[in-house]
Amino acid sequence: MDGTLSLKEDLARTIRRMYKRGLVSGVGGNASARLRMKSQILITPAGYFKGGAVQGDLVRVSLEGEVITRGRPSSELPTHLVAYRNREDVNAVVHGHPPNAVELVSVGMKIPVMTPEHAVMIEKMEVVDFVVPGEDGAMAIATKLKRCDLVGIRNHGFFSMGKDLHEAASRLEVLEESSKIYLAGRLAGSVTGLSEAEQRRIREAYGRE
Numbered sequence: 135m136d137g138t139l140s141l142k143e144d145l146a147r148t149i150r151r152m153y154k155r156g157l158v159s160g161v162g163g164n165a166s167a168r169l170r171m172k173s174q175i176l177i178t179p180a181g182y183f184k185g186g187a188v189q190g191d192l193v194r195v196s197l198e199g200e201v202i203t204r205g206r207p208s209s210e211l212p213t214h215l216v217a218y219r220n221r222e223d224v225n226a227v228v229h230g231h232p233p234n235a236v237e238l239v240s241v242g243m244k245i246p247v248m249t250p251e252h253a254v255m256i257e258k259m260e261v262v263d264f265v266v267p268g269e270d271g272a273m274a275i276a277t278k279l280k281r282c283d284l285v286g287i288r289n290h291g292f293f294s295m296g297k298d299l300h301e302a303a304s305r306l307e308v309l310e311e312s313s314k315i316y317l318a319g320r321l322a323g324s325v326t327g328l329s330e331a332e333q334r335r336i337r338e339a340y341g342r343e
Contacts, residue, residue, distance in 0.1 A: 232310035246327025
């Protein structure tokens with residue numbers, strides 16, 4: 135067994151989880167995972183309802199972009215492929231539209247590190263200006279993703295990478311949580327994120343330094 139069946143289950147479950155959390159919309163957002171053979175990925179299809187994703191919806195694609203099984207892969211396939219080609223450590227990519235995080239980067243604001251989970255899971259994030267999804271989007275973030283695991287696109291969303299689907303999806307959840315806390319804090323009065331020293335101590339405590 136090459137683990138394809140369990141990976142299909144995990145990928146379909148992950149995109150449904152993102153939909154339930156409001157991190158992707160019914161038609162917006164996508165996710166993929168690298169198969170054990172490393173030369174192929176599974177990716178969510180174009181134009182389908184994310185909240186009802188099942189294993190049979192997923193499309194198998196080679197790292198060269200050849201569609202192997204039936205179905206039409208997400209229009210964001212080029213960006214997913216760029217991530218896998220440039221990062222051998224990346225086994226999953228989740229693209230979401232977390233509304234509060236997108237709001238902050240779209241108006242040019244930096245998202246402070248508000249929680250210990252943020253400090254541990256997102257040590258560095260890059261943001262680029264809006265670009266049309268597809269080949270242009272892939273080119274825009276190609277150099278950025280070599281330096282970090284999370285790349286934001288203003289007025290669009292975020293690409294999160296990880297060693298597996300849980301890590302990639304969790305990064306988006308943690309980012310949106312910090313964004314909500316920060317925005318709520320601004321409404322309540324003043325709010326500050328964790329200092330660099332606090333972040334270092336947290337990462338040391340979690341064995342990340």
